[in-house]
Amino acid sequence: MNCHLTHRLSLLLIATFAICAAGCPRSSGTAVLIDQGEVADLRKSLGEGAAGKAEAVAAAEPTGFATIKGSFKLDGTPPARKALTVNKDQDICMPGGREVLGEELIVDANGGIKDVVIYCITKMPPEDPKWIHPSYAAIKEAEVEFDQKNCVFLTHMLAFRSTQPIVLKNSDPKGHNANIAAKGKALGGNFLIPAGSTSRYVAGGESPEPFDVSCNIHPWMSAKMLVRDNPIFAVTKADGSFEIKHVPAGVPLEFKVWQESSKFMQSVKLNGKAAKWPKGKLSFKDKDILKPDEQRTLEVTVDAASFAK
Amino acid sequence: MGSRITAAASVQMDENMRVSGNWRLYLAALVAAVSAGLSGCGSPDARFVENRAFAHLSETAAKYEKGFTRQQRQDVDNVLAALYGTPDAPALPALANVDVSKVLDISKLKLAAGRVGSDSTGRPRGLYREHCAHCHGITGDGNGPTASFLNPYPRDYRAGLFKFKSTPIGYRPLHDDLKKIVVEGIPGTAMPSFRLLSDQEIEALVEYVKYLAIRGETERQFYNALGADITETDFLSKANPEVVAKELAEAKEGKAPTQKEIDDKIAETNPQRIEAIKGYAEGVFTKWLDAVDLMTQPAAKITSRNDAMRALREELSAAGTEEKKLTDAFLLAESQQRGRKLFYGTVANCFSCHGPTALGDGQLGDYDRWTEELITKKPTQELIDEYMSYGMPEPRNIRPRNLRLGVYRGGMRPLDLYRRVRNGIEGTPMPANDKLKPEEIWHVVNYVQSLPYEQISNPYEAVPENRRERN
Helix, strand or coil: CHHHHHHHHHHHHHHHHHHHHHHCCCCCCCECCCCHHHHHHHHHHHHCHHHHCCCCCCCCCCCEEEEEEEEEEEECCCCCCCECCCCCCHHHHCHHHCCCECCCCCECCCCEECCEEEEECCCCCCCCCCCCCHHHHHCCCCCEEECEECCEECCCEEEEECCCCEEEECCCCCCEEEEECCCCCCCCEEEEECCCCEEEECCCCCCCCCEEEECCCCCCCEEEEEEECCCCEEECCCCCEEEEEEEEECCCEEEEEEECCCEECCEEEECCEEEECHHHEEEECHHHCCCCCCEEEEEEEEEHHHCCC | CHHHHHHHHHHHHHHHHHHHCCHHHHHHHHHHHHHHHHHHHCCCCCCCECCHHHHHHHHHHCCCCCCCCHHHHHHHHHHHHHHHECCCCECCCCCCCCCHHHCCCHHHHHHHCCCCEECCCCCEECHHHHHCHHHHCCCCCCCCCCHHHCCCCCCCHHHCCCCCCCCCCCCCCCHHHHHHHHHHCCCCCCCCCCCCCCHHHHHHHHHHHHHHHHHHHHHHHHHHHHHHCCCCHHHHCCCCHHHHHHHHHHHCCCCCCCHHHHHHHHHHHHHHHHHHHHHHHHHHHHHHHHHHHHHCCHHHCCCCHHHHHHHHHHHHHHCCCCHHHCCHHHHHHHHHHHHHHHHCCCCCCCHHHHCCCCCCCCCCCCCCHHHHHHHCCCCCHHHHHHHHHCCCCCCCCCCCCCCCCCCCCCCCCHHHHHHHHHHCCCCCCCCECCCCCHHHHHHHHHHHHHHHHCCCCCCCCCCCCCHHHHC
16 A cells, blocks of 8 residues: 555656656747857957957958959750749730740850859958959949840849949830849849839949849749949850959959859869869969969869759 | 756655655655746746748858758857847947947837846836737747737848838838837737837837847848858857967977967957957948938938829819819819829839739739748748748738728828838838829829729619609
8 A cells, every 4th residue: 555655656756747847948949059158258359349459451462453264164964944934914025925934044055154153252442453453443333234125134143333323124015123132231122113114223232142133023033133342253144154354463362153053153173173162162372363464264164963953 | 957856866765765665755755846846947038049040041052061050050149149148138239330329229128128027116127028029039030929820920020121111122110110110000910009108118119129130130141141151250150279279380380389379369360350240230230320311311301292282283273274173172083093093004003913903912922021032932842841940930922902901001191101102111022113203102192092992893883762662
């Protein structure tokens, strides 16, 4: 009897624990992980305010300008372009009932990849003529046109400088809107562009990677924009070729390479040799630093498997 | 933790006691256990939660196969805690290039932060948790306990985007825009009016919402930096003495550095690290100041509806309409007619989304920005499941407003409707329209306001009843 009771009691005891323990934690999501010592150190340093300001590091200065040119080619069979669902305004958006194809990856007969963007991510002083060639300074605030016709953004990948105003144009007899889902420091916007008219967009700050532009009235329409503070970038043409003039020489530089279907390009063949670009990062440092007036050629081949099917 | 230790001890006790069979001791142990268990229960300190969905977006963009490491995430959390404190003790960073006090008032923040209660003078504490957190969440992620029952979902503040405001798309809202939402609520949603709170309390809540938005956006920027690796992201993590030692050894051709050399090297890089962190925070705060600057410029002034109606009267009068015909009712009808034409025209293009009968059925497949940034415009079920596992609420399509109901989320004043047409609605497909002249926008507003009272179709007019026949 006694034994029986103790047995019951111990069960009760364990059950009580189980209930207490199970009923305890109430959390949703992943609570932050904090190292109190590190936080205290950081807070102390942050509190130092202007006194703790870092002294400008005397960085290397460019010794001239070079040119980077080359091309992006696909190795293998490109995936077939998908037909888009055009469920509205077919008379304008599908002239002659022609199918409209997606533009994620466009490869020409020779394997040239269109709309690969290569851009310099090394920080550079925006006004310093040693870094920014005068020919770029002259077009610092030049307008860039971004047109649409037959419900297609005519520039699928638009790279521009944060100081350049974009003229959003509509060459269709129907209204469109340009919904700009900016990233980073670039300002977003969503502009209604009536038939045959224009609107203006100024990004004001740069984006770390390309972002979407879409039209909500015609949801199949899509384009990408990349905003940079510096002018050192290029988008490949239909044959996959590109050229960036006046790239600062004599200093280490870092570039990023991005394409809509592959996103950041990681493994490629550069001038015939296999190369890894971690997170799409291509560096010119040490012996690869550009020399003044050099013409650097980048012939890049990308395996078809790198692209989304 | 405490209860688990006691549990182990009592199992031990169980073994020892079996021999003596002293059940009184069991009862004592039971009481002790329950009280130990309960004392450990209480509610744990509130903690911010990580923006896992956005972190996942960044790590996917960066093609991190295994995702960010625990260390990377902890680095972000540490820096955020150092900048902004905790839910119980909010803090603000001192920034060299931005006056933080112009954006946030720390004394008001403290009224809203912490546990619900009051201080010795009777002033309230923990207002955010009392009034907001059950829907908007401790972190302002729009994912409080009740969130999943609501349609639309509560706002996730962490992108810094708010729909109903006086500033254009791309700009942060003004303090007063957020205050209006707290005071009046959002008709047609679960957001109630908090008009019964004192002004001081409402002010505190608005400050706290801004605080959570700024903290959340800073977190996103850090993940963005980690993902896109656009700048040196070393700034997030503390310098690792082992790595520093190795670098120094390499520089000295294999000679091991002394501890002092290592410490000096770490101290030397620290200011750059702090500078980088502050740079990110400054970027976020600056956006809130930019909005204020923009809206104080004369160009931001809006003509009133009265001005528009006066202009219409003058125009009609000049065109030879008889003066006695130009009553207010006549002018309003004329304005509504013009608005109707614009509504179905190609410049305003309202009908293409709001539908040919303005029932809000012209465009049904879109997602709002908060959802679309995670799962794209045309998500697969796998993608939806993936992000839901990271805390995204079940996605719903965003619908253009049904204009026949007369319920306007951003406020029912004509000025509110004017702003929706002129500036668009942040984070949604509703675009800004700078092509319409101010008077034209007022015509559209007048027409939209008449829609709940306008017949959708023109059925046969009821034939007047013939009384004689019935009698």
